[in-house]
Amino acid sequence: MHWSNGPAHRDRDGRRDELELPSHCAGCPVREAGICGAAGVDGTRHFGHAARGLNLGARESVFAQGDPTRHLFNVVEGMVRLSKDLPDGREQVLGFATPGSVLGAHAGPMLGHSAVAITPVRVCQVAWSRLERLFDRFPPMERRLREIVSADLEAAQDHMLTLGRKTARERVATFLLGLARKEAASAGAPDAGEVPVPLPMSRADIAAHLGLRIETVSRTFSEFSRKGLIRPCGPHRFRVPDTRRLAGVAGGDA
Amino acid sequence: MHWSNGPAHRDRDGRRDELELPSHCAGCPVREAGICGAAGVDGTRHFGHAARGLNLGARESVFAQGDPTRHLFNVVEGMVRLSKDLPDGREQVLGFATPGSVLGAHAGPMLGHSAVAITPVRVCQVAWSRLERLFDRFPPMERRLREIVSADLEAAQDHMLTLGRKTARERVATFLLGLARKEAASAGAPDAGEVPVPLPMSRADIAAHLGLRIETVSRTFSEFSRKGLIRPCGPHRFRVPDTRRLAGVAGGDA
C-alpha cells in the first residue's frame, strides 16, 4: 500500500475520518449517542472544533440554578447530580446525568437547576451561539437534541408518577431497579440480575431525589437487604438477585 | 385601487398570505405560539395542509397511554388533562395542556401517557411521517418544537420540586398561583390579582396532579377561603385578592 504513510489513517470503507477529527473526539465513547454524532463525520468534526472538553472533580459545579443559559453540555464520563432549590433551602434532585446525557438545554435565558459532579466527570461544552450556527448547517443535530430532550421529558414524567403516587418502598425499589437496568444495558447484559451496580451518590442525594428523608432511605435499604431483594456490596454498590421480585415491589410503571 | 378585486387579499406589506392559507388556519389563535408559525407564511401554509382539525367533547380522549406515536397535536382551544397510570390503577396527572401546548412529542414508538379533554377542545393533528418531511423543508419548525419541549421539561422539573418537597398547603397554593398567573398573562393583565380564574378540572384531577387526595385538596381550598387567600366563585372559578400573600404560602420556586 504505497499511498499509505501511516497506520489506520483510513477506515475500512476507505473514507478518511478519524484523522480529521479533533483529538479529544477521536475515541469519544458517547459520540454516537450524543448530538455530535447525528450529522456524520463532517458534523462531528465541526462540533468537535466548536466544543471544549472540561474535566471536573467530585463536588465541582457544572452550572448553578439562575446562571445565564450560555452553554450546552454533553456528559462524556462520570455522574452529575441535577437539583433544584427552594428559597428556604429545601432541595429536589431532579435526576442523575450519565454519559450521553445533555445538560443546559433550556429554552429560557436562565438555568432552572444546578448541575454538580458526583464523581470525577468529563463533559463536552459548546456555546449556544456556536451551536445555533451548527444546527443551521447540520439540521440532524438539532433533531437529535430534540429527541434527547423529549426522552428527558418522558423520564421526568415517569418520576412525577413516582413522586406523586408511590410509597417510600416503591420509590426506592423503582430507583434501584432503574439503576440496575441502566447498568445492565450499558454493560450489554441481557438481564439486570447479578450485575454489580454502582451507587455513587450519597443517601442524602437519593433521599432528595425520591422525596424522602435520609433515614427512610436507609431503613428501606436495610429492609430490602433483609428480604434479599438486594445484596449490598458496601454502601455504594449492590446486586439485584431477582429482578422480577424487585420490579414487583416497585409497583410497575406502565 | 383598481388591481384589487376583493377585500384584504393582500396584507399591509403587499404580500399575499391569508388568501393562500387553509381556511382552518386563517384565524387560528395559536398560530404564532405554535409550531406552524415558526417558518413564516409559507411554512404555515404547508403545515396547515398537512394538518387536520379535530373537535372533541369533554371526556373524549385525544390519545391513550401505550398507543403508537403516530401524530403530533397542537391544542388550539380548551383544556386537556395529561395523565400516567400505574398498572394497579393509581394515576398521576402530569399537567393540563392549554391553547398552544403540544401533545404527542414522544421520542419512542409508544405514548407514555394519556390525554383526555376536560372541556370541549379543538386540536390540530399532524402525522409524524408528514411532520418529518416538513421539518426537513422548514428547520425553524423543528427548532420551535425543540423549544416547546424544553419548556415542557422545565415545567416538569418545577412540578417534581412541588411533588417531592412541598407540603399540601404549598402544593395547592403553587397550583392556584400558577393558574392565576397563566390566566393573567393570557388576558394581558399586569398582575394576577382580581382576574377571575377558571378552574375547569375536578377536585379529583387537582388531587391527582398534586399527589394528594381529594379530601385534602377540598380542605385546603376551604382553609384558603377562610383565610382570604382565595375568593371562590362557585366550585370552578376563583379570584386571588393578594398575589403576594398566596405566593408566600406557595413557598416560592426559584
Added chain:
DNA sequence: CGGGACCTTGATTTGCCTCAAACATAGTGG
C-alpha cells in the same frame, strides 16, 4: 489516633390518608 462525614437504628410525633357521612348540583323520567 483523632475528627468529621456519612450511614444506620430506635423512639416519638404529625401531616396527610382512610373511612364515613352529609351536602350540593345537575340530569332524568314520571
Added chain:
DNA sequence: CCACTATGTTTGAGGCAAATCAAGGTCCCG
C-alpha cells in the same frame, strides 16, 4: 314540577406511613 339518582364536593374522626428527634456506628483521611 318534583322525586329520584348520579356525580361531585365538603366536613369530620381516627389511623398510619413517613418525618422528626436522638443516639450510636462505621469509614476515611489527615
